[in-house]
Each structure stands twice: as structure tokens, then as C-alpha cells.
Amino acid sequence: MTYDIAIVGAGILGLAHALAASRLGLSVVVVDRDQRAVGASIRNFGFVTVTGQQNGDCWRRAMRSRDIWEEIAPAAGICVLQHGLAVVARRPEAASVLEAFRNHPVMGEDCELLSPAEGRARFPWITGEAEAVLYSPHDRRVESRDAIPRLAAFLESAHGVTIRRGLAVHAVDSGRLVTSGGVVEARHVVVCPGDDLATLFPDRLAHYGVHRSKLQMMRLRPLKPLHLNCAVMTDLSLVRYLGYSELPEARPLLSRLRSEQPAHLAGGVHLIAVQSADGTLVVGDTHVYGDTMDPFSDNALDELVLEEFGAVFPHVDYEVTERWIGTYAAAHDRLVLIDTPMDRVRLVVVTSGTGASTSFAIGEEVIQELCA
């Protein structure tokens, strides 16, 4: 059989392309070398982040993708566990960034800037430092290790997508994939290899300077009940996420963090805390950049994350029940790479930590352009 579209990679990006194509009535096959998802798409926070994404395309894609998560979640049996984000400013400089963000005509829409007293009333779990709190209603959180398999099953059962697992794709031509299990024929091909930079089109990926970021993550079990009614971030996120860090008000904050938290900045450490259905918290993260990453966790970096966690939650005792690392593709000059390595073939890589937040919109754009 010749499919309309063959997609390499069954991470969130490949599945997002499959959804977009099947919604247009196209026949779709997705091919992945692994028997189940084990890549970045199940190692992440499942944090569908709108607030703080770079103003422009990234923010717009995140908003659109958030809407698609909401549309498909009930039908796919995916639980949206958390709604919204609270950014807790620990310093006056961070409060100034939040105020500027709140006043931004696009990114700040529907966000609220709360005084410390208002923030503590709305979010009783804030028992540490707080100069101000930004609340955004836009963000969502899913449990990725559960959501990605459910999304794949939904695409198969409700959209007629064929997913072939355990097949490594060795080569791509216009019109076909050469796999470890034979040739798959398709009119169009989309390659979504995540951070595999060596197998398919390595020359193109090298040309764009694509490399990797390695992250450390933890799961904490609070020893007493704790209810986080939304995701949580702090000052360090305001110098990492471009929607904040590109505001002029972020410069004084960065100067202060350079003198007060240099190790955090060097390790790419900031705080995201989200909560799972069983009450545990997924907490991270750290960023080390390179080409071939070692597989080891650096305890000192985890301690820096936990130190930031302790600044907001000083009275929460917990045990660390899981630690894991993840890697994603990264590039210095772009958040996503959409390339045409040959006729009727697209190579698509999210080159930033935004794939859970933007993939559905990217999939729609690529499929519409490719099949127009």
C-alpha cells in the first residue's frame, strides 16, 4: 500500500503530524524504532506552557497546541491534571518583570498580577519568599508517560492511523522509507527524529548546528498532603523563558541572579513544579548542552533545584522517589527546525524544550504546507 504520509518518529511531534494529516482525511503511517515511547516526549513535565514562550510564533503555536490538547484529551482518555501557572517572584526585580509581562498587550492578556497577600490567599502553598505572584490561566499539565501512549492509541482507533513499532528507518527517499523491516511507500514523508542527530539527514542537522540539551528531573512525594492548584515557577525561569527574558525589565534581574545564584545559571537550573494525580510532584530542571551527552546525573545540580524548591515551599518535607534524565535537540538560533532535505520530504525538529507545548500547531502548519 502507498500511504499519503509516512512519519518517522512516534514522539509528540510525529504524533502531532499524524493527527493533523488524519484530520485532513489522509492515510497515515507512523514508524518508530522503539516498541514504546521512551524519548523526550515521556520524560518531560507534560507542561503545556503558553506563558513565557517567546512572543510571536512560539506563543501563538503554544496557544493553538493548548487548544488541541483540550480538544482531544476527553476523546483520547487523557486527563488534564492542572490548569494555569503561578510564577512566584522572590525578588523585587522579578516582580518588575512580572509587572511588565502582565502589561504586555498579547502575552499578558488574562494574566493577573497579585500582591504577596493576594498570592498567599489564592495559593496557600506559598509559605516562602514572595514579592508578587503572576497567575496565568493559559497553561495545562498532562502526565506525559500516560498521555503519549493514549494519544497513539487514540490515533490508531479513532483516526485510522497505522503505527508500526520496532522498525528502524535507515534511509528516506522521496516516496519511501527504507526500514529494518522493509520498504514503506508514501507520497509524502515527515521525519521527526527528536534528538537522534546521526541517523537521518545528519548533514542537514549539522548544517543548522543542532546539538543536545541534557536535563535532570525528580519526582518528590510530600510527606504531608499538599495540593498545588497550578504549575509553579520562580525568578530563575524569568531569565530562561524568552517571553520574559526578552523584556528590558529582565536585565536587572539577570544581574542580580548572576551575583546571587551563579551556580544555578551555570547549570541551566530553574524551577518547574507540577503535580500528578497521586499527589507526587514532578520537579526540575537543569540544562547542560553538548553533542554526545553522558548518561549520568549530577547530584549537585539536583540539590540546586531542590534549594529553589525550598525557597517557595520551606515547610514541605518530602522524599525523592524517582530521578531521571532526558535529552532534547537544541539550536542557538531557532526554536524549531523545518527543513526540506528533498522533494516531498520535511525534516522537523523542535530545537528547544517546547515540544509538548507547540507540536500540535507545528504539525498542522507542516502538513498544510506539504500537502497543499
Ligand SMILES: Cc1cc2nc3c(=O)[nH]c(=O)nc-3n(C[C@H](O)[C@H](O)[C@H](O)COP(=O)(O)OP(=O)(O)OC[C@H]3O[C@@H](n4cnc5c(N)ncnc54)[C@H](O)[C@@H]3O)c2cc1C
Ligand atoms: C526532561 C525534559 C523536560 C521537558 N519538559 C518540557 C515541558 O514541560 N514542556 C514542553 O513543551 N517541552 C518539554 N520538553 C521538550 C519536549 O519533551 C520535546 O521538545 C519533545 O518531546 C520532542 O518530541 P519529539 O517527538 O521530537 O522527540 P522524541 O520524543 O524524542 O521522539 C522521537 C522519536 O523518533 C524515533 N526515531 C528517531 N530516529 C528514528 C529512526 N531512524 N527510525 C525510527 N524511529 C526513530 C525515536 O525512537 C523516538 O521515539 C522537555 C524535554 C525533556 C527531555
